[in-house]
Amino acid sequence: MLEIKGLDSGYGDVGILHNISLSVSDTEMVAVLGSNGVGKSTLMKTISGLLRCTAGSVTLAGKDITGLPPEQIVEAGLVQVPEGRHLFNGMSVLENLLIGNTAKHARPRQKELMEHIFELFPVLAERQAQAAGTLSGGEQQMVAIGRALMAAPKLLMLDEPSLGLAPALTHQVFAALRELNKQPLAILVVEQNVSLALATCDRGYVIEDGEITLSDDAAALRQDDRVRKAYLGM
Amino acid sequence: MMKNYIPILGFLLGGAVISTLADRYWLDILIFALWYAYLCTTWNIIGGIAGQFTFAHPIYVAVGGYTSTLLFNHLGLSPWIGMFAGMAFAVLLAVIVGWINYSRRLPHLTYALITLAMTFVGVIILRSSQFLGGSEGVFILRGNDPANFKFFDKHVYFWIILVAVCLVLTFVTWLSKSQMGLKLVALRDNEDAAKMLGISQLKAVLVASGISAGLGAFAGTFYAQYLFVIDPSVAGSHLAVEIILFTAIGGMGTVWGPVFGPLALVILSRYLNAEFIDFKGLGQVVYGFLIIIVLVFLKDGVVSWAGKSILRQRTKSKNARKTQ
Numbered sequence: 275m276l277e278i279k280g281l282d283s284g285y286g287d288v289g290i291l292h293n294i295s296l297s298v299s300d301t302e303m304v305a306v307l308g309s310n311g312v313g314k315s316t317l318m319k320t321i322s323g324l325l326r327c328t329a330g331s332v333t334l335a336g337k338d339i340t341g342l343p344p345e346q347i348v349e350a351g352l353v354q355v356p357e358g359r360h361l362f363n364g365m366s367v368l369e370n371l372l373i374g375n376t377a378k379h380a381r382p383r384q385k386e387l388m389e390h391i392f393e394l395f396p397v398l399a400e401r402q403a404q405a406a407g408t409l410s411g412g413e414q415q416m417v418a419i420g421r422a423l424m425a426a427p428k429l430l431m432l433d434e435p436s437l438g439l440a441p442a443l444t445h446q447v448f449a450a451l452r453e454l455n456k457q458p459l460a461i462l463v464v465e466q467n468v469s470l471a472l473a474t475c476d477r478g479y480v481i482e483d484g485e486i487t488l489s490d491d492a493a494a495l496r497q498d499d500r501v502r503k504a505y506l507g508m
Numbered sequence: 509m510m511k512n513y514i515p516i517l518g519f520l521l522g523g524a525v526i527s528t529l530a531d532r533y534w535l536d537i538l539i540f541a542l543w544y545a546y547l548c549t550t551w552n553i554i555g556g557i558a559g560q561f562t563f564a565h566p567i568y569v570a571v572g573g574y575t576s577t578l579l580f581n582h583l584g585l586s587p588w589i590g591m592f593a594g595m596a597f598a599v600l601l602a603v604i605v606g607w608i609n610y611s612r613r614l615p616h617l618t619y620a621l622i623t624l625a626m627t628f629v630g631v632i633i634l635r636s637s638q639f640l641g642g643s644e645g646v647f648i649l650r651g652n653d654p655a656n657f658k659f660f661d662k663h664v665y666f667w668i669i670l671v672a673v674c675l676v677l678t679f680v681t682w683l684s685k686s687q688m689g690l691k692l693v694a695l696r697d698n699e700d701a702a703k704m705l706g707i708s709q710l711k712a713v714l715v716a717s718g719i720s721a722g723l724g725a726f727a728g729t730f731y732a733q734y735l736f737v738i739d740p741s742v743a744g745s746h747l748a749v750e751i752i753l754f755t756a757i758g759g760m761g762t763v764w765g766p767v768f769g770p771l772a773l774v775i776l777s778r779y780l781n782a783e784f785i786d787f788k789g790l791g792q793v794v795y796g797f798l799i800i801i802v803l804v805f806l807k808d809g810v811v812s813w814a815g816k817s818i819l820r821q822r823t824k825s826k827n828a829r830k831t832q
Contacts, residue, residue, distance in 0.1 A: 322704055323703075324700060324703060324704070343613075343708070343710075344703040344704060344706065345703070345706045345707065345708040345711075347706075348704070348705065348706025349706060353704070353705065353706070354704045355704075356700060356701045356704055360698050360700070360701035361701075362690075362693065362694050362697055362698060362701075363697075364693070364697070365690065365693070365694075369690055372687065372690065373687075373690045373691060373694050373702075373705060373707070374705050376691075376705055376706035376707055377706055421705065422704075422705065425705065425706055
């Protein structure tokens, strides 16, 4: 589904990512792991078109999306849930969801997509009319995910979905992602909570200083000494 | 949903009643206050709702006024029709400027500065062109000719601009609840998140600025037909500053702020100048202080402040009822 080859990116002249290559197949849920400031969010922004890469290529479902503006990348089927949720707080839950319904192929399916989201997160159906800013953190994350799903993505990317959530809610969010993944929906998730990510995802990539230093099946990574020491505190 | 439009009807009827009571002096003040309200409401579409600061509104006003006036003077085309040509030119100009800035993904600041520079260039072009009448501007022969947008009775101008304000208000009320309006607000409040969802900033700016400019151009035709002259002063950046200031006082991004702000301030400034006629400039000083006080203490403008206060009162009385 997603194929990244030799990607370099950064801000202005400051290079942050070097020679990143990774892939996500149609049915996979893949994690990008690493501590703060190693370039995970830069990678997300580059893939979704907010930042332009300086080298390399990004291919989605066989289509080259390198250097396209963000709206065309969404149109191609790749939608990102931003870090820290970034809901439009003054708007209602329903309006937040409607605003995500931008892609041409998703617009005629608005009703069906909405029903599907309410099935996945029943609490959102109850809170449709409520202002998004007044929801709890977990509910806000559900709106952020729902909003992205309204564009009927082929690949969903999430940047730190556990950020600022209580452990129970984090588990709930990841359970929902797993559920989505079964549909199938390809998922790429950036996560600091390494143990949770490795428990949920199929495969993982570890980024250090803007480079991928390790990649393997989740089970193998859980057993890897370097991962255990650096991220799992064992 | 219909209840959002009732205040507009009330405004229209209230205005009509006031017009029958006002004398010529006040009628003139009210016409200008409504003209500013029209400018602020149209500017608010791109400046307030979409959050793209632009100083180019006076340019669109000038484009509208000069186009309809020149078409009338040279080709005898009625300004009722010529105004649409002016509006079309303004849309074209706004789309070009928006495209120059946002197709290159330049920041908001360059957009603001480019539009500011446009007002400087615009005034100089208008002043130096013989065809455009130089500093004097272009005159229209006075007369009473309804088919050509000329009236002796000031009431007619009052009604025209009142209806224009109400029509734009109706549009803005609809827009602020539409999918397009939501997209504009999303881009304003959180640009990155909006882009990640596939909202095209370029498209949104082009649509919002085009509509704003096109509607704004009508204010130029109205100005020319009311004063029987259009001159370079309407294109100046000082008008842009007034529009932005009035809108900020009333409440940027709200539906009614851009109407309330200019009505209150134009009337207040005329009143203060008349009151302090013996102390030249004192009226302006009081006026300036009032503006600063409102901006400092009400921050988002009078209308947003009033809206929040009403909401607070409601939740208070709700809670009080619950505890009883």
